[in-house]
Amino acid sequence: MYKIAVMGDRDSIYGFAAVGLEPFPITDADAASAKLKELVEGNYAVVYITEALAAKLEKEINYYSERRLPAIILIPGISGNTGRGIQAVKRSVEQAVGSDIIFGNE
Amino acid sequence: MAQTQVNPTRMELTKQKNKLRTALRGHKLLKDKRDELMRQFLILVRENKALREKVEASIKDCNRNFVLARAGMNAESLNVALMAPKQEVYLEASQKNVMSVEVPQFSYKTRTSDSNDIYSYGLAFTSSDLDGAVKSIADILPDMLKLAECEKSCQLMASEIEKTRRRVNALEHVMIPQAQENIRYITMKLDEAERSSQARLMKVKDMMLEEAHKYSEKEDTLAEHHVEIEREEPAKTAE
Numbered sequence: 001m002y003k004i005a006v007m008g009d010r011d012s013i014y015g016f017a018a019v020g021l022e023p024f025p026i027t028d029a030d031a032a033s034a035k036l037k038e039l040v041e042g043n044y045a046v047v048y049i050t051e052a053l054a055a056k057l058e059k060e061i062n063y064y065s066e067r068r069l070p071a072i073i074l075i076p077g078i079s080g081n082t083g084r085g086i087q088a089v090k091r092s093v094e095q096a097v098g099s100d101i102i103f104g105n106e
Numbered sequence: 107m108a109q110t111q112v113n114p115t116r117m118e119l120t121k122q123k124n125k126l127r128t129a130l131r132g133h134k135l136l137k138d139k140r141d142e143l144m145r146q147f148l149i150l151v152r153e154n155k156a157l158r159e160k161v162e163a164s165i166k167d168c169n170r171n172f173v174l175a176r177a178g179m180n181a182e183s184l185n186v187a188l189m190a191p192k193q194e195v196y197l198e199a200s201q202k203n204v205m206s207v208e209v210p211q212f213s214y215k216t217r218t219s220d221s222n223d224i225y226s227y228g229l230a231f232t233s234s235d236l237d238g239a240v241k242s243i244a245d246i247l248p249d250m251l252k253l254a255e256c257e258k259s260c261q262l263m264a265s266e267i268e269k270t271r272r273r274v275n276a277l278e279h280v281m282i283p284q285a286q287e288n289i290r291y292i293t294m295k296l297d298e299a300e301r302s303s304q305a306r307l308m309k310v311k312d313m314m315l316e317e318a319h320k321y322s323e324k325e326d327t328l329a330e331h332h333v334e335i336e337r338e339e340p341a342k343t344a345e
Contacts, residue, residue, distance in 0.1 A: 002197040004251075015172050017188050018240045019247050020195035020216060045197045045212060046254040066265060068208060069199060071258030075250075076162050078169045085162060089154055089257065092264035096147050098271075102155060 002069070005039050007032060008050030012077035021048070029056035036060055036072075044070045050077035051084040112288050114295030122292065126285035133277040140270045143205045147263045154256045161253050164246040171239035178233035187232050195247070207266045209259035212251050 003022055006013045010025035017023045024039075026032045032053055037060070039047050047070050054061060054074045061072050074085035086103075093102050112118055176184055198213045316322060 002199050004195055004197060011172075011176075012169065014188055015168060015239060015243045018193070019244045020193040021247075045199045045210070046251065048250070048254075065261050068201075068210060068258075068262065071210065071254045071261075073250075073254045073257055076165050076169075078173070081162055081166065086155070086158055089151065089158060089260065092260050093151055096144065096151075096264040096267040102148075102151055 002045030004046045005044045006048045008053045012050045033060050047072045048075045051082045052077045114292045119292045122285050122288045129281045136274045143267050151260050154260050157253045161249050168242045171242050175235035175239045178235050207263050212255045
């Protein structure tokens with residue numbers, strides 16, 4: 001049985017607690033990186049991270065993206081959508097195909 | 107082409123031929139794998155994009171609802187309301203094999219069987235906006251999980267496609283031409299050796315025949331004989 005974690009600034013994520021996800025309100029990059037490591041090694045299958053926090057943790061997220069679990073998924077925070085999440089999808093298309101053929105017309 | 111040193115022997119030739127056969131077969135299989143992975147990846151990534159757009163839009167709505175809810179009540183009571191969540195989500199992660207890529211499949215269970223049992227607070231001291239906000243977040247949860255599954259699969263498949271493509275290219279542009287070049291080199295060397303031994307044998311045969319029949323001596327005497335006849339003939343005419 002796996003659990004689901006949500007990381008990010010408090011205002012963006014506290015709502016998820018209501019539906020049973022585990023919120024970890026963190027904004028500091030170092031603390032977040034330590035926490036992320038803990039979550040990856042712990043019993044979590046999905047870790048949602050706000051885009052704002054993910055911007056500070058790019059290296060760690062790329063590092064863990066090769067692992068089967070957990071899935072680290074970016075979600076927009078309360079400060080708005082920075083387009084980073086869709087950028088990650090775009091990047092995987094580029095990695096696979098060699099050039100961006102899905103988002104090319106946008 | 108710069109190549110590694112190979113011994114021009116028949117054994118090496120057989121080895122290189124086997125290598126070429128394996129490489130050709132592997133190349134074909136890997137190419138098929140790459141094409142199929144690519145097809146599935148493109149289907150999945152389109153779904154991923156649609157899901158992400160949907161989820162991002164709904165999260166935006168949720169956040170708006172939560173801001174409204176927070177505006178309607180004080181921070182303390184909001185914290186208290188959400189402090190002890192009633193609901194808990196457990197994920198079951200199974201695996202699906204897509205062209206030898208293990209992609210995760212999530213199915214989730216909630217702690218209480220009633221999926222509407224999400225309000226962890228009494229309704230007396232909270233604003234009704236909070237109810238709406240919590241409901242909206244509960245509604246997008248299935249989509250978020252699907253997004254997680256889809257996006258993780260995309261990431262894993264993308265890296266697998268990259269690896270497979272490298273392998274296909276390495277086989278196509280390095281391994282196969284190298285084996286072909288080696289085979290050509292060995293064949294030419296062997297043919298050359300064959301011709302050279304043929305020539306040597308012919309020469310030896312000549313020498314042995316010479317030994318047995320003394321052709322050259324006979325030819326010499328024959329030639330001398332001719333010369334003598336020619337000499338005698340002018341003498342006769344002079345007389």
